Amino acid sequence: MYRYDQFDEAFVRERVAQFRGQVARRIDGALTEDEFKPLRLKNGVYLQLHAYMLRIAIPYGTLSSVQLRQLALIGERYDRGYGHFTTRQNLQFNWPKLRDIPDILDLLADVGMHCIQTSGNCIRNTTADHFSGAAADEVEDPRPTAELIRQWSTMHPEFDYLPRKFKIAVTGAARDRAAIRAHDIGIQVVRHPVSGEVGYRLFVGGGLGRTPMIGKLVRDFLPKAHLLAYLQSLMRVYNLEGRRDNKYKARVKILVHEIGIEEFRARVEAEFAALDPAAIAADPDEVARIEAYFAAPAFATFPADSQRVVADRARDAAFDRWVETNTFPHRQPGYAAVTVSLKPVGGVPGDATSDQMRAVADLADAHSFGEIRVSHHQNLILPHVRQDELHALWTGLVAAGLAEANAGLITDIIACPGLDYCALATARSIPIAQAISRRFGSAERQREIGELGIKISGCINACGHHHVGHIGILGLEKSGQESYQVTLGGDATENAAIGQLLGPGITAEEVPDAIERLVGVYLAHRHDGETFAEAVRRLGIEPFKAGFLAPQPAEAAHAAA
């Protein structure tokens, strides 16, 4: 894992001192509220419905056990004993007091963390595949690249007052688990088909929100050493030409859409041609320094499949189910990557109590080289677990209430904070997630349905990624009533697609039945081994539309009664 050196440490301490000063200058009137707002946002401080909210950056979703324990402490001391993991691999505290925030920032700096650029019109926290460095299918661990981008983008003098927020995601595998085409820039580490050189493929102009768009290919192959110069060129084109007259048209996706990807690419390349990449790039020693932090931990050599796990699974059905859904193939024989579900049936997606954070930190120390990841599915990951130890780990998770066997299943729901916390919300999203989760809570039922991603947003801003959910749910407000639009066929992976609307909005109470009907159509039509998403791709939206619009007789009777 990356660890701050003296320069990173000094830089972050300076930022805490700077923010302390800015808070003081806001209070004494040197800064107006309008001037203070972007400065506060750049430090992750939002003003929400009930309180301030603090968003903590977890760069590329990687955490150490020491850092997670510190988050537990902050949650206990300054919040209500829990934190909320988000789809941006960040952690949010919903109840801190403004006057406590500089102290919280100090506690974060003590463990090499910060809130810098988790909000505001700047380059946000860079996200990455949560299985980085563990996945068997990776060309290369994307985290050294993400860390380089983190440093380069931190308080970039030229790009701190962009037209709008800017999000970069990186994946090291062809199988996209980082939703790179839903980001302003998506970066895929690739091997050149002819030379074999490792470099990057870049997409630009993805984004969700009120105008969802899938990122477009802007550069098929970029040598690694050119990355920062290319990013500088692209950001410069956006900073100069991105629209500033209308905040809803200010994202780079709109610029790319309006001038076309060819013209956009030509402008970036013209800017790039005028730069000297070597003068901007990190030198090879610096790249090697960063890479060294991400070297594989001291794995031992084991057979690919642990006999112990086979035996444990045979005698413990609950463990067997959990292994089936919540483990992921590891590049190192005899190891597995584990998803720690933050989606207990009927619970709040992404919430973890301070006690649970400590439990995960302890389990990471015991079984995963002290390393934890946050996934954009709002779950935690223990990336490097010896298969022989899976049962011991699972036993610990059961004790902490964290052993739900539902990774990737219908109750593994992504939901934004919605009307329970968010000032922009038009409807609730957490209670909708809870209702669906309860409806499909049976372990057998979930397994029978198989892989299915439901994503819920409480307003058109799409923080819950509903556009790219296999089933997407968007909460709106219609004449004082919550109204939920349901979409189908979204996809956040390398097959990125925006979901299509199934029909008119429905009430909160109707949502679980509607999901039930969609699942019914799938179960009735699926081929052997075909997932929900695959079935939707094959069948198209029509059969599902029909199912969505036609309540079952039992429901109709129920509604009439």
Next chain:
Amino acid sequence: MPLLDAHGYRADPWRRIAAGEPATGDAVLVALADLPAVIAGRSNAQRIGVEVANTVRLPDLSAFLGQLDLVAIAFPAFNDGRAFSLARQLREAGFKGAVRAVGPVIADQFTHLVACGFDEVEVPDAIAARQPEAQWRGALASYGATYQTGYGAGASILERRRALRAGQGAAS
């Protein structure tokens, strides 16, 4: 409007020339449209500056850069960041004169402004009143080093690491 550079507030030696007004004086600041005529009629040793909107692009200015002592770029609002890129482009194109930010920029942006190639800022009276010199100097002092190589005079964090490695290499 008050003028300020890294040393503090100071008198402005530049005279703004309105459209149609004769461009007389030691240092004249003119609009882009008037620039060719003013350069053509330049008196000996007269310094000429141009004042532009942040929507002006480098190619609009390139032909004149060798003749100019000052480029003043407007900030319609402090959070309209286009001028940061324009200033950088001027510097990368080799412009050696002064670059000025004109508008409601705030002290908290001073480090970024300087790093992108601005030398001075001309701010509205209200901002000068709320943000005295000490706050601008304080803002500059609030950054020891930044990560971006080539922005600002000091060595970047990457360059400092390199120097440290070289030092360690030499010592061992």
